Amino acid sequence: MGLLDQPVAEVESFLKNKEAAEIDAGAVAWPGGFDMVLKEDTALELGAPGDGSLFMVHWTKARANQNHAAYLLGPELKDLPAGQNPFALAATVYGNFNDDYDAYRMLMDALYETKLDGVSVRLVPTRGGIWCRISRRALEGGFSFDRWAAALIENFSARDSVIAARILFVTSGYKDIAGLFPIAKQTGSIIGAMKKMVEDMDCDCASCEYEQVCKGLDELKIMRRRMAKERNA
Amino acid sequence: MSPKVIAICGKGGVGKTTVSAMTAQALSRRKDTQALVVDADPAGGLALALGVKSPKTLADVRDEIIDEVKTGGMDKKDLAMALDYRLMDAAGERGNLAFLSIGRPEESGCYCSVNSLLREALDAMAGQFDVTLIDAEAGIEQVNRNVMSIVDEIIVVSDVSVKGLKVADLIANVASRLIPHAKVKLLLNRVRDEAEIKQAMTQTKLPVIGCLPEDDAIRRFDAHALSFFNLPDCPAAKALLEALKKHLFQ
Numbered sequence: 001m002g003l004l005d006q007p008v009a010e011v012e013s014f015l016k017n018k019e020a021a022e023i024d025a026g027a028v029a030w031p032g033g034f035d036m037v038l039k040e041d042t043a044l045e046l047g048a049p050g051d052g053s054l055f056m057v058h059w060t061k062a063r064a065n066q067n068h069a070a071y072l073l074g075p076e077l078k079d080l081p082a083g084q085n086p087f088a089l090a091a092t093v094y095g096n097f098n099d100d101y102d103a104y105r106m107l108m109d110a111l112y113e114t115k116l117d118g119v120s121v122r123l124v125p126t127r128g129g130i131w132c133r134i135s136r137r138a139l140e141g142g143f144s145f146d147r148w149a150a151a152l153i154e155n156f157s158a159r160d161s162v163i164a165a166r167i168l169f170v171t172s173g174y175k176d177i178a179g180l181f182p183i184a185k186q187t188g189s190i191i192g193a194m195k196k197m198v199e200d201m202d203c204d205c206a207s208c209e210y211e212q213v214c215k216g217l218d219e220l221k222i223m224r225r226r227m228a229k230e231r232n233a
Numbered sequence: 234m235s236p237k238v239i240a241i242c243g244k245g246g247v248g249k250t251t252v253s254a255m256t257a258q259a260l261s262r263r264k265d266t267q268a269l270v271v272d273a274d275p276a277g278g279l280a281l282a283l284g285v286k287s288p289k290t291l292a293d294v295r296d297e298i299i300d301e302v303k304t305g306g307m308d309k310k311d312l313a314m315a316l317d318y319r320l321m322d323a324a325g326e327r328g329n330l331a332f333l334s335i336g337r338p339e340e341s342g343c344y345c346s347v348n349s350l351l352r353e354a355l356d357a358m359a360g361q362f363d364v365t366l367i368d369a370e371a372g373i374e375q376v377n378r379n380v381m382s383i384v385d386e387i388i389v390v391s392d393v394s395v396k397g398l399k400v401a402d403l404i405a406n407v408a409s410r411l412i413p414h415a416k417v418k419l420l421l422n423r424v425r426d427e428a429e430i431k432q433a434m435t436q437t438k439l440p441v442i443g444c445l446p447e448d449d450a451i452r453r454f455d456a457h458a459l460s461f462f463n464l465p466d467c468p469a470a471k472a473l474l475e476a477l478k479k480h481l482f483q
Contacts, residue, residue: 036361039326122318125311126301
């Protein structure tokens, strides 16, 4: 089992239950560029503070013949009501990853580096918050979820060991986004435990806030044993 | 236009914040220019002069970032992203301008941590705007503490007093050591006549980019706390615009 296989399975189940529409993952990637969008130029605001907002990135081992894919649950950008809308973005990246922490850092970097022309994307990694402003110019110029997905897929795929990526956008409303919160919470706990392990090997497990997370996940126990062994070698 | 960062500095009371407010007004009329206006003076005079308010100050952002860091596991890039998000949340906006205020930290005394965050904020935000305008704290503290390290142009405002001009020279000297790439220029304010200009020029070697006359419209706007966005094309505003066009907005 992989470190995030459980949340990955839950996102897959969410996709299936909600019947999210598949969109074109092979679209032309939206170009990178200047990304500061002020209110007066904003056509749509997604996941603004106070609205429903969520992003999460998972990684797992690639299956045979794994392909890129993109899904949308809810209206396309051009069909959303003007102004603020709740929003979620969930990315699952498939590949052959030797080290989970390195995979996490690499994929976060790819996400951070995806700058889209005429679109501001701001992230709070510790809370999984995403806040986007889409300019009138970008919307009128054809910016859409498939071109956004393609830009993300392009950046993820540029990294060694990445084979495919699956992107899910949710614009259908707060209720659906809230359905992803338990998965995001679980993911956040696993990644938090992993990061603490990497950054503080001297941590006393008995008093650590992630004790229960590690107890319930063999991959974290194996990771800690391996790290301890490497340190003592 | 490549991103340009301009700091307005000077001795306290010489009209630095008024010049910043008038410059912000000039920027607001350049609709093709996105500008970030930073009130870096903890006294917060620029917000009052413009009649704008940031939803949060940099002091608030600092507290939020400290809370984020406490959750653990953030590396430098995570922090930069979180800061970018918090700054967008903290900025007030009016048309093509965004505003940030430094604010005052909860604890009394030292402003080091907020000044340090101001430097980080300028690094994070300035490249995303065509122009960043900073109304600096009076005196040399922020220049001395290298808060202004990414500034391209320092406009030192002074009246024609020897004291004002001496502080202007001091700021220029400190800047030449700590921010050698920044061009330092002098803007004379509240000038009454040619004789005063001539007298002032004998006190400084700084290049003068303009002379703003004493102006009743400015006095009236100051006295009644009217928004400088509504300042009419008075003689001082015209003189400033001419200087800005010639020396900053080429």
